[in-house]
Amino acid sequence: MTEYGKQLTVTETSIPGLVVFDLPVHGDARGWFKENWQREKMTALGLADFGPVQNNISFNDAVGTTRGIHAEPWDKWVSVATGRIFGAWVDLREGPTFGAVFTTELDPSKAIFVPRGVGNSYQTLEADTAYTYLVNDHWSPTAEYSFLNLADETAGIDWPIPLDQVEISEKDKNHPRLAQVTPIPPKKILIIGANGQLGRALRAEYGDAPHVEYTDRSSLDITAPDLEHARRWRDYSVIINAAAYTKVDLAETAEGRRGAWAANVTAITGLARIATANNITLVHVSSDYVFDGTLDRPYTEDDPLSPLGVYGQTKAAGDQIIATVPKHYIIRTSWVIGDGNNFVRTMATLAQRGINPNVVNDQTGRLTFTTDIAAGIHHLLTTHADHGIYNLTSNGEPHTWADIAKQVFALTGHDPDRITGVTTDDYFAGATAPIAPRPANSILDLTKITEAGFSPSGELQSYPGAEAP
Known part of the structure; x- marks a missing residue:
């Protein structure tokens, strides 16, 4: 259940640049309202002024729908519009934190900033879940991506719903293990x-x-x-x-x-x-x-x-x-x-x-x-x-x-x-x-x-x- 009345706060994670935001959500009998993205307030708390240019929405019908692990060549601001998701992020960038993992649940009162090169994946925990993400580059078929298998043993992600019981695309099932992933270089x-x-x-x-x-x-x-x-x-x-x-x-x-x-x-x-x-x-x-x-x-x-x-x-x-x-x-x-x-x-x-x-x-x-x-x-x-x-x-x-x-x-x-x-x-x-x-x-x-x-x-x-x- 979405928590109302929280203060806007930021929490660092074990992956550099990956930060979780608690969002103030105001609700009553009619429903709820929140500022999903507020540049001035959020950059004041240390968020990079990443300049989003595209807004995408992912809608998932069934509990357990699982997507990822994808690392795109842009930064993302991910938040939930309705429902609840379990998220897992793996650092696929060159450097000492390559392979680091962070997991948490997101509902409409939380958002996360995902820096370029950090792999992200999501599993829906409620039916009719929709999550949104702002990105600071337009989608391009020529952009270079990196992928990691959802079941990678090295990452060892503890999925709330076992992967053999959920809806996953064939493409996501066949992503490489961490040992075969080429680290993503910096820009x-x-x-x-x-x-x-x-x-x-x-x-x-x-x-x-x-x-x-x-x-x-x-x-x-x-x-x-x-x-x-x-x-x-x-x-x-x-x-x-x-x-x-x-x-x-x-x-x-x-x-x-x-x-x-x-x-x-x-x-x-x-x-x-x-x-x-x-x-x-x-x-x-x-x-x-x-x-x-x-x-x-x-x-x-x-x-x-x-x-x-x-x-x-x-x-x-x-x-x-x-x-x-x-x-x-x-x-x-x-x-x-x-x-x-x-x-x-x-x-x-x-x-x-x-x-x-x-x-x-x-x-x-x-x-x-x-x-x-x-x-x-x-x-x-x-x-x-x-x-x-x-x-x-x-x-x-x-x-x-x-x-x-x-x-x-x-x-x-x-x-x-x-x-x-x-x-x-x-x-x-x-x-x-x-x-x-x-x-x-x-x-x-x-x-x-x-x-x-x-x-x-x-x-x-x-x-x-x-x-x-």
């Missing part, structure tokens, strides 16, 4: 721009995990008009966009301006639309160039945007677009140094060749190693940090470019006094091509990222780019 992580400096650092960070997919422009063009049809996006949990137009000076030309807006704004708009529609976490890498560099203190995540040039304008526009995605991380960084051509390697090469360069001494900031960016992104995702903007540079005292050049000369065994510091205006004097304005202050405050538990590196000598090539 995919897509890394875009995987052949660039940051992309290579992300490859090193994530390795060859089968659920991580690496793409470059040859395999996925994020500026293409049919981007939303390029993948089955519901199979992805995270998109990390490591692709961007970064030719700061060229962006000041007519051709470069078009390229910068196409890559840093138009393409970002497409990714944002896809992430929002498919409940994907979108990670976007931004820049100190979204600021004009006139503050006399480090920039925080909350400072207003004030870009000077075209490149900074496109990055600022991209930030605003990404901020509309419900699940997003904007990683704001500066002075990026990665595997390949970069400032540190250039200075080491000049030192080795005996060249005494002029280097800008009126711009101040911190280097950011791509290994730090990759590790910081990984940290935010795995710790489920609050979504939003995070400044992420390498740590330590801020320096000018000339200061850093002197460090590189010293670290490679050369005289740092061979460096001559010059102003930005003097450095670019006589340039015939357009030159983008640079922020004089590129120092980003790291309080938020460190409070989130990530500690960027701070030693230039620890980075292989400091070595002579």
Whole structure:
């Protein structure tokens, strides 16, 4: 019999993410009423905001009707409309809880959230039972399912009505035993721009995990008009966009301006639309160039945007677009140094060749190693940090470019006094091509990222780019 008057409460189970809700049911002589799904109240109790898109109803005439065990590639919110069911759930996901079992009875005063990859099965305990489930993906014949036999000895489910006395489909009778079930991998992580400096650092960070997919422009063009049809996006949990137009000076030309807006704004708009529609976490890498560099203190995540040039304008526009995605991380960084051509390697090469360069001494900031960016992104995702903007540079005292050049000369065994510091205006004097304005202050405050538990590196000598090539 349905219990009336309970408070809305949640109970964890032995299977991670599988949670049971007690639902308030209000009844009188006319019948009863309940809020079967109430997003605001239920997410406040810790339920994932899973974004249901389809509502299904299963009606069962006879006591003992048994269905399962099915693991679908979507999350489900299961509740009883009328009658009573016995439910059994088995974790079929990769990981240490593979094979874990949980059972309980559900009536109209209870509901359960079933995360993707957890097998579910139901046995009706009353005639004319109907249960409903909300799912966060549309049913598709191409979706990949997994199944477990209802009588699996390893699971050892104690069915209230023995399986030889109930109505079961032939298909469900012939599902494999647990030993033959291939564990369901997590949703995919897509890394875009995987052949660039940051992309290579992300490859090193994530390795060859089968659920991580690496793409470059040859395999996925994020500026293409049919981007939303390029993948089955519901199979992805995270998109990390490591692709961007970064030719700061060229962006000041007519051709470069078009390229910068196409890559840093138009393409970002497409990714944002896809992430929002498919409940994907979108990670976007931004820049100190979204600021004009006139503050006399480090920039925080909350400072207003004030870009000077075209490149900074496109990055600022991209930030605003990404901020509309419900699940997003904007990683704001500066002075990026990665595997390949970069400032540190250039200075080491000049030192080795005996060249005494002029280097800008009126711009101040911190280097950011791509290994730090990759590790910081990984940290935010795995710790489920609050979504939003995070400044992420390498740590330590801020320096000018000339200061850093002197460090590189010293670290490679050369005289740092061979460096001559010059102003930005003097450095670019006589340039015939357009030159983008640079922020004089590129120092980003790291309080938020460190409070989130990530500690960027701070030693230039620890980075292989400091070595002579």
